[in-house]
Amino acid sequence: MNTDLQKLHDVWMSSRAFQNTDAPKISFDDLTNSIVSTGPFYYYIIDFYDMVLSHVSHSIADIHGLNPQTVTFDDILNTIHPDDIEFVANAESFLHRFFQEKIPPERLLSYKMSYSFRSRMKNGEYVLLNHQALLLTLDENGRSGKSLNIHTRIDHLSKFNTRQISLIGLNGEPSFMDMSLDKSIHDLPAFSRREMEIIRLIAQGLNNNEIAENLFIAVLTVKKHRKNILMKSNCKNTAELISKSVIQGLIY
Numbered sequence: 001m002n003t004d005l006q007k008l009h010d011v012w013m014s015s016r017a018f019q020n021t022d023a024p025k026i027s028f029d030d031l032t033n034s035i036v037s038t039g040p041f042y043y044y045i046i047d048f049y050d051m052v053l054s055h056v057s058h059s060i061a062d063i064h065g066l067n068p069q070t071v072t073f074d075d076i077l078n079t080i081h082p083d084d085i086e087f088v089a090n091a092e093s094f095l096h097r098f099f100q101e102k103i104p105p106e107r108l109l110s111y112k113m114s115y116s117f118r119s120r121m122k123n124g125e126y127v128l129l130n131h132q133a134l135l136l137t138l139d140e141n142g143r144s145g146k147s148l149n150i151h152t153r154i155d156h157l158s159k160f161n162t163r164q165i166s167l168i169g170l171n172g173e174p175s176f177m178d179m180s181l182d183k184s185i186h187d188l189p190a191f192s193r194r195e196m197e198i199i200r201l202i203a204q205g206l207n208n209n210e211i212a213e214n215l216f217i218a219v220l221t222v223k224k225h226r227k228n229i230l231m232k233s234n235c236k237n238t239a240e241l242i243s244k245s246v247i248q249g250l251i252y
Contacts, residue, residue, distance in 0.1 A: 008077060008085065011092045041152035045136065046073055048144045055148075063153070065122035076151075081118035081126050084161065088131075090181050091115050091165050098167070098179075105142035109135050112168040114248055116154065116161050127155040130247065157247050166248040169193070177233055177248055189232040196250070198225050203242050203251045 042060040044053050056068040064079055080088060095113055103111065112134045119129040130152045137145030165179040174190035191199070194215075201211045208226070212219045226238075235241040245251045 008089050008092065011089055011096065039153040039156060041150055043148060043150045044071075044076075045146055045148055047146050049139075061122075063121060063151075064119075079120040081120070084117040087161075087163050087181075088115075088117050094165060094179070094181055095167075105138065107173060108138060108142065110169060110171045110173045111135070112170060114166040114168060114250075115164065116158075116247070118161060119151070127153060128158060128161060130154045154247055157243070162247075164248070166250060168250055169196070175250060177250060178244070191229070191232060195225055195229050195232075198222065199229060199241065199245055200251050202226070202238055203245065 040059065040063060042057045042063055044056040044060070046053055051073050053071060053073055056071055058068050060066050060068050060071060060076075064076070066075055077085075099108055099111075112132055114130060114132045116128055116130045118126045120126055132150040132152070134148045134150075135144060135146075136148055139145055162178075163181070164177075165181075167176040167179070169175040169191075172193045174192055175196050176190055197215060198211060201214060206214065208219050208222045212222045215222075229235075230237070230241060233241055233244060235244060242251070
């Protein structure tokens, strides 16, 4: 194993489960509900206990030219652009610290992680992929067991990696967007469940009056939320907000 990949393994070694964990039964509907399908994608489940893959989708052959029956985790890691491996290692380390400091263990399974990196395609070309990860199991000590990982081509949306991380809260948990590795974990603004609802309705093309009617709230409340959303996301306008939200996996 080369030194760059060892950096990644070192991060996961510090947080992986000490014993095997039983994965929940996953239906096709569960998988599709977890996937932001903005482009061609593939998925797999990684067991951090032994680094073995399962449920590998056949589309990995179309994207990377890898055999879904025999592919290993290192085969997938080896597709990452050499210049992006350090970012991926730092992003994983950042997320590990974030979970330790900000998210109680009982809520860890209610978050989907998202960031992007360049990856080598079947034809040898490097393009931008969005990585989403949803923890499926934890061991009795709250360490990472199995995770559903989804990789989606987004080079038709952006050619530039922002090197930022998002955490999408599920089941009513707050979401975090545009997290930079150089920012303090404690200074990161959270998007409430209501703000996420409004972001998704904006993306559907609804105006303030329609959003207010849809959510049974006042138009002035919608305007206040929109102002707060733009400030938290560091976006100048709605178009930038929607573009950033799609790329980072908050909406689809």
